[in-house]
Amino acid sequence: MSRYSVFAIAKQALQHHMGWERAWRSPEPKPSYDAIIIGAGGHGLASAYYLGKNFGITNVAIIEKGWLGGGNTGRNTTIIRSNYLQDPSAAIYEKARSLYETMSQDLNYNVMFSPRGVMMLAQTHHEVRGYLRTAHANALQGVETQFITPQRVKELCPILNIDGPRYPVLGALWQPRGGTGRHDAVAWGYARACSDMGMDIIQQTEVTGVRSAGGAVTGVETTRGFIGCKKLGIVVAGHSGQVADMAGFRLPVEAVALQALVSEPIKPCMDVVVMANTVHGYMSQSDKGEMVIGGGTDGFNNFTQRGSFHHIEETLRALIETFPMLSRLKMLRQWGGIVDMTGDRSPIISKTPLTNCFINCGWGTGGFKAIPGSGWAMAELMAKGEPGPLAEAFNMWRFKEGQFIDESVAAGVAH
């Protein structure tokens, strides 16, 4: 792989840019691999990357039924933050956030990480108390956040209306080192680095069955035939339940649609990420100038990657009091992704009833920000066969034990 650099650009400029090589190979699948990861989204690719980088396991295939990064990785609102209440969440999301800071250098691929700051508005007294508590928890966890005044909120984001009649801004939880990244670039950068380590990214190939013998996986049936493996990682987000079913176990997961939308592009007006959880909407401005807006999930099981229009309407209606300028803005595009929601709204990075099969799922509505941390923890789990400190609490048996990582209560919504 030739490195991307200013010299590479200069060299290619002299050759009319005809000499760029493909960022990753598209090989034919081999008969078997040391490890197979199902799902070439951000989490799957990151898991493969850290398997190679941290543990030297490079005889790996990543099997993807569509195209890489074409699921939720390409459908989110690209927010990166780690201001969680519970210790296990703060640890893994903070690991992810810190890896985002150096990701462009690490992967030699510009993921456009922009630590512009994330602000979570407190618009009720309950939220003020909740965020004060989170700020204290974050201080103990080593996550840099602070609770700021409405005046400071207005300084940081002048287009906000802090005196709304129904939901005035009473303060905010501010994480200055949070921000956004370029979601596709994260998948592409990991894919390029994985391919460079000799891993095979096999796209347009659907896993149709998991073959096992004596309580261990021997390989997967795919639309391109059987592929053997010594270890299997399932990292398929919305379809986790379906793949787990092929492997013969059940997950506490339900798939629902989460929608997002962007406005027409406008001049720069907002250089932070704002989340308004009481009214249930969040917004940032992309480099192209579009306002990127997200809200809550739709309320029923859905695999169609489309949601109901009234949810979008509700999200915008809710945000207009807080961002009055939105009322004059045309919305350009809207889309949906299928998110896998667990009972406590926290992810699962876990061993499974099959000894050499591991699962990473349940990221629900907040997976993008976790990609590097999730991959880091999943790689450790797959390489050692036992979870490391980051993954330990996220095992799938916590529901039986009652050891929830209850971010659904801690985060309220938009998580």
Place this chain on the structure above:
Amino acid sequence: MLTLTCPYCGIRAEETELSPGYEAHLKRFGPDSSDEEFEAYMFARKNPKGVHFERWRHTYGCGKWFLAARCTATLEVFGTYPAQVSQPPADLIAAIKKKRPEWKGYA
């Protein structure tokens, strides 16, 4: 836009008039049950990609809970029925089987 017919008041209601209530026909387990049964009741969900039976509430209508059979992959609605049953009515299952021969049936 999802449109369901409320089996009580017979009104064709669209989604904004209704509240979703997730999986129907969950068997309840209480204090005397095993840990596995209680965990399954609390958290294990079928989450099928295909035919699914769900609870819905006609919130801005008669206010009653009813049940619906719906496809999660196409959003096709097969039918709705009152909630006072422990499994889907036989005629509805037969109708779905006719439309979807590959469906394994209600389990």
